Amino acid sequence: MxxxxxxxxxxxxxxxxxxxxxxxxxxxxxxxxxxxxxxxxxxxxxxxxxxxxxxxxxxxxxxxxxxxxxxxxxxxxxxxxxAGRVLGVDIGGHKILAVLADLDGDVQHSVRVPVTPGMGRLERLEAVDRAVAGCLEAAGLTGADVWASGVGTTGLVDGAGRVMLSEALPEWTGVDLAAHLRRIAPAPVLVENDSKLAALAECWRGVARYAKDMVFLLAGLRTGAGLVIDGKLHRGFANASGEIGALPVLGWIRAQEHLSAASGEAGDVFAAARAGERAAVTAVRRYVKDLALGASALVLALDPQMVVVGGGFSRSADVLIEPLRRELDRWCIRTPEVRMSALGDEAVVLGAVRLALDDVEERVLDGRGPLVSHL
Amino acid sequence: MxxxxxxxxxxxxxxxxxxxxxxxxxxxxxxxxxxxxxxxxxxxxxxxxxxxxxxxxxxxxxxxxxxxxxxxxxxxxxxxxxAGRVLGVDIGGHKILAVLADLDGDVQHSVRVPVTPGMGRLERLEAVDRAVAGCLEAAGLTGADVWASGVGTTGLVDGAGRVMLSEALPEWTGVDLAAHLRRIAPAPVLVENDSKLAALAECWRGVARYAKDMVFLLAGLRTGAGLVIDGKLHRGFANASGEIGALPVLGWIRAQEHLSAASGEAGDVFAAARAGERAAVTAVRRYVKDLALGASALVLALDPQMVVVGGGFSRSADVLIEPLRRELDRWCIRTPEVRMSALGDEAVVLGAVRLALDDVEERVLDGRGPLVSHL
DNA sequence: GATAAATATCATGGAGACCATCATTATTCG
DNA sequence: CGAATAATGATGGTCTCCATGATATTTATC
Known part of the structure; x- marks a missing residue:
């Protein structure tokens, strides 16, 4: 047992x-x-x-x-x-964000490289290389000084650090990110889904710091979820946990459509809604209803202490949070605390850092690991 | 962390x-x-x-x-x-099952007392007393010889061992089961929801023995779920995990209605379906569809290694399992192994025993506990 | 039956890690 | 400057584990 x-x-x-x-x-x-x-x-x-x-x-x-x-x-x-350094990388549709952090997890250097969702595999990997190289250079270090790397990306990731399925990024399915990163920094590379990493980050340095069970909602152009259970990131048997969006009745598939239907530019339905514009208000209400349906399923399944909302839309907390809370109240037996992410844009990369640090700590505890430093 | x-x-x-x-x-x-x-x-x-x-x-x-x-x-x-004994009790609508087990978890004595769903609180508690007393008597022991007790019951249970909400049993909400049991056996009493305990039992001695992440489906007159995550029973912040049935779109509320609509006696729609009777076949198909919807939500949320089906209907595995597997396949990204419970009727009480044993082991490990035996 | 081989138990000594205790040292306060 | 305070350093003791070798008990073989 x-x-x-x-x-x-x-x-x-x-x-x-x-x-x-x-x-x-x-x-x-x-x-x-x-x-x-x-x-x-x-x-x-x-x-x-x-x-x-x-x-x-x-x-x-x-x-x-x-x-x-x-x-x-x-x-x-x-x-x-x-005494040591870890690397965190967030590979997204619009940006690559690489950071170099110390063993406390404090970020020392960070480099952001803008990319586009349409970019192909090689171009995107090349942007990753630039971001990482920029960090190392700024710190005056080489890849050999990195003790572990964490990488976050969209899509399903297998245990060995390969992307198994990515719908959002072209040519991304099948990329072996672990191998790619190891060419730059030979230390262990941990690859994980971005929603999961954002969840991890919120429990570490975000608003869920004291929650042992937490559901993270990624609300943005994509909708996703990450679960922290009993203080640990829950991956599932094939690393496919939190994929509640696959069930049509739970609304996540159609959720964003309400928004994009309301305005050509998916961008600022929220601003319009805030201004009281009729169509936008309706669109946002429908979006929240659908988001809440899937979220309720997660909450009812797990009964977490807290729900944290992150992703691009989390900037619009004022028009999101309260309605979401109300909708959850409608379905859930016990509605958990609902909070907006405090980490915003950097949640994923911080989660990647945490992942790398976990690996380092585990090796320290085992007695192996790069202790016995250069003294 | x-x-x-x-x-x-x-x-x-x-x-x-x-x-x-x-x-x-x-x-x-x-x-x-x-x-x-x-x-x-x-x-x-x-x-x-x-x-x-x-x-x-x-x-x-x-x-x-x-x-x-x-x-x-x-x-x-x-x-x-x-060297010691633990008590397990399953308080259901139709039966009270009490067992006395040794520290290996092997059942030494067991007493079953039939009850009816309509019974009031006092009458039911009195039946519990009789079942427990029967076990102790058969073993020639008294309540003082019990090191810990585990109790399973329908409904939500709070951390202190009180029933917070029970829809299935009349006058059951508010019963302080822990206190009641402690009057018989003064050792610690752990009370838990019956679906959760059945899940625990399947991971311990049932078909899920080697699964770390598992979803247990209680398929019977009631529908429920229990989750084992990372080898541990997942309770949730307020012990309300697995209550996916509260979400109407996931079908568990209407699931049984298909069956009871097909035949006056809810009893043997399955037998009729097995015999090929038209209305029954349809009813079962609809039931499975609804069951699978909620189950898919759990599977997609957690990505477990295995789904175990238990409860009264699990006797009808032949007409349940295959359709269920097909329905899951339809919704899930990765369909886990689907198995029928091997413990049947005794799953809950075995889970209760496991719960009690966990408590004993924890205390042993702490060095407190009733070691330094009567030698 | 005596001897050899195999295996388990018992006994001794040593090393590592923790703790309690007390003398010593460095400050601040009056 | 002495008294009070709190940290450091040193000594010895106990506990637990380990390696090693002596002793005991059985089977196999001659």
Missing amino acids: TGEPSGGDLSRLRQLNAVAVIKALQGQGALTLTDVARRTGLSRASAEDVVRELLHKGWVAEAGATAGGVGRPARRYRFRAD | TGEPSGGDLSRLRQLNAVAVIKALQGQGALTLTDVARRTGLSRASAEDVVRELLHKGWVAEAGATAGGVGRPARRYRFRAD
Whole structure:
């Protein structure tokens, strides 16, 4: 039932405690040894021991001592987020966004390359190369300095990092993104669907930070969903979770049609609706009804704590959120909190970073991984 | 993101290894120390140490030595499944089923008390009492010997073990089942929705034994669902997952109506259909169409490895399964394996047992719990 | 039946990791 | 400058695991 708890060696215990110390330091700025001990539950002596080892291995650095208080000032230690770098890439219809982030997940450099939905495979891949190369160059690094890469793209992705099916982008089905990225940066490459990554990002740094179960709705020219269940991204058996749009009665297929029918330019039906224009108001109402139908199916299935709406249309929160909430209320047994994405345009790429960081952390925990740094 | 890995004490390491040894022994009959060492990854010396401790605490007993082979015959040890007992109860419309199981989850005694859907609260609870008392009596035990109880019932259940909403049973909303059961057996009581428990049971001892993501369909006079995600029962934020039936377009509300419309007695439309009777065949076809619609929503949302069909109608697998598979194929991107439940009538109560065992194991792992047995 | 081979158990010692405790050191406060 | 405060550093102890070798018990073979 539950995976093997394994147990094991003494050294495993040390590993566990080392990870606990790192997690305690991460994001907390700098801590004294006493702080570390309290947060990890270790004794002060052991905390010191672990920190010394991490210091030696390059995971931790000394920060300025405490000042002000009475008594001997304590040394402080911080996680060396700059010990390694991960790459995040969002490959969309209109833009390629590549970022280089440190081990805290803070973005150091980012390059955006505009593309068009009609672009072919080679052209698009070439744009990816440029974006990534731009990041590396700005940081004065090479591909070899990257510890892991995360990539987000539209369409279904298989476990090995190939695009299995993409309707939105031409010539995109069958691209082996993992292999392509590995040519630039030889570290492990994780490829994932963009809605799923946006969901991950919202749970990490967005409005769903404290939700364990969350449904992310991608509302834009495409409609999609990403699920976080029990704090983890839910992929499904063949990485095809959240594809509720395939069921016609749930409305996602026809949802956008209401909008494009209302105005030639799909662009600003929302603005028109906001201004009170009759046809636009109707179109938006119908769109929301259809969006809510599929969303209700997800909510009823999973009973999440929160629904987060992202994607291009999330800029029009004022005319979307309240009606959506009302529609959900109509169908759901318990309507979850409904929130607008806080990450906007960068949700996918942040999710890609998180994916890469997860991979790094897993390897650290295993004891393998690129620890034993260049010291 | 990931829950605290905590790390911790030396004694925690021993706990971990003790649990590993117990898991190795459980279900495996009897093992020699060398076997235990190999399975847990511990050294033989340590394995011996752990086993000695478990022996002393009453978790493990010596079994007959090996015979036949060359060399000194090894002692063999087995998990003492009889060291404790858990209770499982299924409270349904037509029957109350109570079982007493050992720590391996093997049922020792079971008592079935017929009830009617129309029965009031007190009468039903009284039937529960009789079923449970019957089990305990047959085993020559008292409520104090029970380490944990699991209870399954229709309707929504809150975290504290109260029924929050039940449409099928009269006067059932608001019953505090946990409190009621605790009066009989003072150990912890876990209460859960019956579809969810059936799902759990199928993943444990049913046809979904090796599936990590699974959707269970309860097909009977009521229609319901239970989800197992990543090997764990998915409850949702307010324990209301799987309630896809609330969405009218997904057909579960009207599904059974087709059947009851076809024959006065809802009972054997399936038999009639099997015999080729025109009206019945149509009714079943419509029923399956509606069932499949809601099921497709779940499958598309989660992309599970397997769909398991249980509930009263699962006896009519021959006229259900194939059409259901075809309908799913029509809507789903990737149609999962579709299987009929192997546990039938006892799925819910087995799930209840599993729930109780999970609780026991958790407490064992924590080191609290009723270990240090009566030795 | 005695001996060899095989295998399990038991005993000893060592290493790693954690903890408690106390002496030492560096500050601030009065 | 001394007292109070709080961190650091050092010592010794305990727990757990592991490797290794001595001892025990059985089967196979001569």
